Structures are given as C-alpha cells and as structure tokens.
Amino acid sequence: MIEIGQIKVIAAKEFRDRIRNRWVIAVAVIFTLFALAIAYFGSAQQGEVGFHSIEVTIASLVSLVIYLIPLIALILGYDVIVGERERGSLDLLLSMPITRLELLLGKFLGLSAALASATLAGFGLVGLLLAYQIDIGALYHYAGFMASAILLGMVFLSLAVMVSVMSKDRARASGAAIAVWFLFVLVYDLTLLGALVLSGGSFGEELFPLLLLLNPADIFRILNIFSMEDIKVLYGLATVFPASLSNPWLLGSMMVAWIVMPLTVALWRFK
Amino acid sequence: MKNNVIEVSDVYRYYGEVLAVDGVTLTVHKGETLGLIGHNGAGKSTLFKMMLGLIRPSSGEIHINGTPVHGGAFRELRRLIGYLPENVVFYDNLTGLETLQFFAALKGCDKGKCLPLLEKVGLAHAATRRVDGYSKGMRQRLGFAQALLGKPRILFLDEPTTGLDPEGIREFYLILKELNEQGVTVVITSHILSEIQERVQRLAVMKSGKLHALGTVQELREAVDLPLVIRVRLQGAPELLLSNLQGIAIEMPLMDGPDAVIRCHRAQKMDILRRLTMLGDAVSDVIVREPSLEDVFLGYSELTT
Numbered sequence: 001m002i003e004i005g006q007i008k009v010i011a012a013k014e015f016r017d018r019i020r021n022r023w024v025i026a027v028a029v030i031f032t033l034f035a036l037a038i039a040y041f042g043s044a045q046q047g048e049v050g051f052h053s054i055e056v057t058i059a060s061l062v063s064l065v066i067y068l069i070p071l072i073a074l075i076l077g078y079d080v081i082v083g084e085r086e087r088g089s090l091d092l093l094l095s096m097p098i099t100r101l102e103l104l105l106g107k108f109l110g111l112s113a114a115l116a117s118a119t120l121a122g123f124g125l126v127g128l129l130l131a132y133q134i135d136i137g138a139l140y141h142y143a144g145f146m147a148s149a150i151l152l153g154m155v156f157l158s159l160a161v162m163v164s165v166m167s168k169d170r171a172r173a174s175g176a177a178i179a180v181w182f183l184f185v186l187v188y189d190l191t192l193l194g195a196l197v198l199s200g201g202s203f204g205e206e207l208f209p210l211l212l213l214l215n216p217a218d219i220f221r222i223l224n225i226f227s228m229e230d231i232k233v234l235y236g237l238a239t240v241f242p243a244s245l246s247n248p249w250l251l252g253s254m255m256v257a258w259i260v261m262p263l264t265v266a267l268w269r270f271k
Numbered sequence: 272m273k274n275n276v277i278e279v280s281d282v283y284r285y286y287g288e289v290l291a292v293d294g295v296t297l298t299v300h301k302g303e304t305l306g307l308i309g310h311n312g313a314g315k316s317t318l319f320k321m322m323l324g325l326i327r328p329s330s331g332e333i334h335i336n337g338t339p340v341h342g343g344a345f346r347e348l349r350r351l352i353g354y355l356p357e358n359v360v361f362y363d364n365l366t367g368l369e370t371l372q373f374f375a376a377l378k379g380c381d382k383g384k385c386l387p388l389l390e391k392v393g394l395a396h397a398a399t400r401r402v403d404g405y406s407k408g409m410r411q412r413l414g415f416a417q418a419l420l421g422k423p424r425i426l427f428l429d430e431p432t433t434g435l436d437p438e439g440i441r442e443f444y445l446i447l448k449e450l451n452e453q454g455v456t457v458v459i460t461s462h463i464l465s466e467i468q469e470r471v472q473r474l475a476v477m478k479s480g481k482l483h484a485l486g487t488v489q490e491l492r493e494a495v496d497l498p499l500v501i502r503v504r505l506q507g508a509p510e511l512l513l514s515n516l517q518g519i520a521i522e523m524p525l526m527d528g529p530d531a532v533i534r535c536h537r538a539q540k541m542d543i544l545r546r547l548t549m550l551g552d553a554v555s556d557v558i559v560r561e562p563s564l565e566d567v568f569l570g571y572s573e574l575t576t
C-alpha cells in the first residue's frame with residue numbers, strides 16, 4: 001500500500017531545499033535571459049533585431065532547451081540517492097515508516113516540482129512579455145512548448161534518479177549523468193545521421209522515425225516542431241517523419257513512458 | 272515469550288560470496304540495554320541493520336514484538352523504533368528544528384514535540400540555526416533527538432557518543448537511564464568499551480560474523496577467566512609476603528616501589544586475600560583490579576585467533 005502522505009513529506013522537503021538554496025530562482029533567471037535573447041535577437045543573422053514570429057522563436061528555444069534542460073535535470077538529480085547514501089542519511093530515511101517506492105517517488109516529484117517551477121517562471125515570464133504581440137493560437141503553441149519542456153525535464157530527472165540509485169558514489173554518478181546527456185543529446189542523433197549518410201539515405205525509411213521515438217530529446221523536438229507548418233518544412237522533418245506518428249498524444253505518451261521506465265528500473269535496483 | 276522484544280533466530284547474511292553474519296541467534300528482553308561490540312567487519316553493523324529491517328537476512332528470521340520486521344506491519348513497527356546511525360550528516364539547508372520536523376512528519380508524530388526534544392538534548396539555543404553551522408557534537412545531539420521522536424519503545428544507537436564532549440556523554444547516558452527506567456529497550460554499539468560496560472546489562476560480542484559471546488560483563492569476565500591484579504601496599508620487607516604466597520599466585524609478585532603486584536586467577540582471589548590479612552600490620556592497603564572490558568574483549572578475540 002502506498003501512503004501518499006509520505007511521498008508528500010519527501011517531495012515537500014526536496015522542493016523547499018531547492019527554493020531555499022536559490023536553485024529555482026537561478027535556473028528561472030537563466031531561462032528568462034535565454035528566452036528573451038532568442039525572442040529579440042534570434043533573427044539578427046537576417047539583419048533584423050526585434051521580435052518577429054513566435055514560430056521561429058519557439059524553434060530557436062527548442063534547439064536551446066533540448067541541450068539545456070536535460071543537462072540541468074541531470075545535474076539536479078544525479079546525487080538524490082547516492083548523496084544520501086554518502087552522507088549516511090539514507091539508512092536513517094529507510095528506517096522510517098516509508099517504503100523505497102515512496103522515497104523514490106517523493107524525491108522525483110519534489111525535484112520535478114522545482115524544475116517545473118523554474119521552467120514555468122522563466123519561460124512564462126517571457127510568454128507574458130510576448131503575449132501582447134501574438135495571437136491566441138501562438139500562445140497555445142508557446143504553452144505547449146512549456147508543457148513539453150517540463151516533460152523533457154521530468155524524463156531526464158527520472159534518468160538521473162536511476163543513475164543515482166545505481167551508482168556507487170557521487171563521482172561515478174556525475175560521470176554517468178554526463179554520459180547519459182551525451183548519449184541522448186549528441187551521440188544518438190549523430191549516429192542516426194551517420195547511418196543515414198553512409199547508407200546514402202536508404203537506411204530504414206520505416207525504421208528511422210521509430211528510432212527517433214526511442215530518444216526522449218527527439219520526441220521533444222518533433223512534438224514542438226511538427227505542430228508548426230512553416231518550421232516543419234524548414235527543419236526538413238516533414239520528409240522523414242510520417243504524419244501518422246506525429247500525433248501529439250502519442251508523442252506525449254512516449255514521453256510519459258520515458259518518465260516511468262527509468263523510475264521502474266531505479267526501484268528494481270534500489271536495495 | 273512476552274518479555275522478548277527482539278528475537279533473532281539463526282540469521283545468515285551473505286554479500287555475494289562473503290558471509291557477513293554467520294548463524295546468529297539472539298534475544299533482547301524488554302527494558303534491557305544490550306551492548307553490541309566487535310571489530311570493524313565483525314558483522315555487527317550488518318546485524319544491526321537487519322534488526323532494523325534495512326536489509327534482509329539471507330536466511331533466518333528476525334521478529335520485533337513477535338512481528339516479522341519485514342512483514343506487512345513494518346510501518347507500525349518502525350513507529351516504535353528510534354534509530355541513530357553512525358556519523359549521520361543532516362541536510363545543511365535545514366535548521367535543527369526543521370530537521371526534526373521533517374523526520375517527525377515521516378514518523379507521523381506530533382511536530383509540537385520537536386522543540387521540547389531539542390531542549391532535552393541541549394540544543395534549544397540552536398533550534399533555528401542551520402545545521403551546516405553545527406559542531407560535530409551538536410549534530411550528534413540532533414541525531415539523538417531525532418531517535419527519540421515519537422517516544423520509541425526500542426532504540427538502536429550506533430556509536431552514539433562519537434563527537435560528544437564528556438559533559439555531552441554524561442547527559443546522553445542520563446537520558447538513556449531515564450528511558451531505561453520507562454521500560455525502553457536499547458541496543459547500543461560502541462568502540463569505547465569502558466564507557467558502556469557500566470551502562471549495559473548484557474554484552475553481545477561479534478567475531479567473524481558469529482555471535483562469539485553473550486552475557487553480563489561479569490559473566491564474560493568469569494568465562495574468560497583473565498587474571499585479576501591485586502596490588503598490596505607493604506610496610507615491611509617483601510620476603511614475608513613472598514613466603515606467605517608461595518605456590519598460590521600465577522607467578523612471583525612484581526615489586527613496584529613499596530607495592531607488590533600479584534596476578535592471580537579468580538578462584539585464588541579469596542585465598543590470597545585471607546593470607547594477606549594474616550600478615551597483619553605488614554600490609555597497609557589492598558586494591559583488587561578486575562580485568563577491564565577491553566581485556567575481556569581482547570581476551571575473547573585472542574582465544575579464537
């Protein structure tokens with residue numbers, strides 16, 4: 001039987017920790033500055049300065065966020081269990097009337113709340129500034145971008161929790177976290193690209209989109225890009241990715257699966 | 272038996288190929304203070320953690336109040352238990368009071384009791400200070416307060432006095448005594464054997480994963496039969512003493528200034544004392560020193576090596 005109250009106690013403590021050490025505000029400020037810079041100077045290379053199109057802005061933000069949020073989430077979460085183990089407080093926590101599942105979920109949800117608050121505050125502030133220049137439909141896109149950014153953060157937090165449970169000490173955990181970041185953000189796409197180029201484009205026309213779905217960072221990109229016609233063409237995604245797989249609910253479910261799986265592995269290995 | 276609070280029955284624990292706990296059977300009675308001692312790697316922390324339900328035995332069973340520690344009733348059991356881990360480091364961002372309130376919330380006990388608890392362990396003045404400014408002794412006191420949350424009936428204390436100054440150690444044992452009188456059962460580990468030997472009812476000695484010896488300090492002493500030391504202050508020449516003790520003591524007494532130092536077996540003690548009194552005014556003082564717990568403990572270690 002899961003006791004929700006115990007999860008809440010752990011989550012509230014983690015969240016309060018991140019508020020108190022100014023982590024949330026610091027990350028929110030970083031997001032705000034980047035988003036503002038992108039919104040106003042994003043088209044500087046075309047010789048213009050100032051806000052132009054929400055679609056271009058979101059596309060630029062997506063390119064930034066796809067690197068930044070996984071990194072921030074992994075840094076936030078990698079020591080969540082192994083850190084307690086090194087401090088000696090893990091045994092104390094586990095001697096309380098709490099199960100390991102409740103402890104893991106509490107930690108994960110508390111950190112998720114911290115990251116989500118920073119994301120909402122940082123990008124939300126910029127959204128408010130943009131709100132009077134754009135129409136409702138564009139705002140809807142922007143809200144979708146924020147929601148998917150939060151999901152992306154939760155995926156990598158879940159991976160961070162898994163890394164933290166499976167690592168012997170903090171040093172190894174941080175190494176593994178960076179490896180996870182490289183794998184999903186850089187190596188995976190480069191490998192797929194390499195395979196495409198080497199095979200002269202003939203490599204798995206059917207397989208390729210499915211392989212993209214195995215990487216949460218790619219799902220995030222597709223989720224944001226595919227809803228916007230102009231950008232889709234700009235990215236060249238329309239040619240490789242079938243519309244049948246671009247249903248946002250399907251993509252969203254894939255993200256949720258990416259949140260659940262690492263946590264499940266973490267629970268299984270948490271002994 | 273109703274009086275048995277903790278029952279460890281034939282417990283084994285492997286770490287891979289390594290046998291950390293090798294067939295331990297042990298019972299702790301209600302209101303008893305049991306000292307668990309052993310070298311590092313003797314299996315005492317593994318046994319400790321199994322009694323707490325933090326790790327599972329490879330085989331064998333552990334019951335607390337007749338309930339299996341790993342069963343469905345673990346939440347109820349753990350509300351009865353207070354645990355002070357060795358060298359615990361708390362969360363730097365929280366104040367002492369917030370730390371206690373966090374654990375109180377997890378244990379499901381009244382947060383209003385946190386401040387009085389801090390007072391009890393002498394930390395009331397630092398209640399609203401962040402833990403990263405605490406000294407080692409203050410952290411240990413905070414850990415103790417945490418273990419006392421929710422009026423536990425069973426206390427597991429792992430090296431509880433590390434980092435405490437003598438005053439802190441004295442206060443710690445005063446609180447422990449008070450709890451003992453209220454029927455709280457205590458399992459305590461310590462490296463400082465002289466410190467706990469006056470304060471525990473029984474000792475369990477772990478060696479290479481086995482429960483090597485179990486009993487009161489006196490029982491352990493008698494079982495090992497280490498030599499007692501009798502120090503005799505002489506007024507006259509030692510020859511009289513030597514002729515009187517001929518063939519009784521283990522070896523000829525050593526002279527240390529005006530004192531003769533005699534090593535003897537326990538069984539010889541009364542005989543020697545009687546002979547000493549027969550010497551009349553030639554003996555002005557007699558001190559009998561029992562072997563210390565360190566001696567007993569080392570004796571146990573030596574017996575098997």
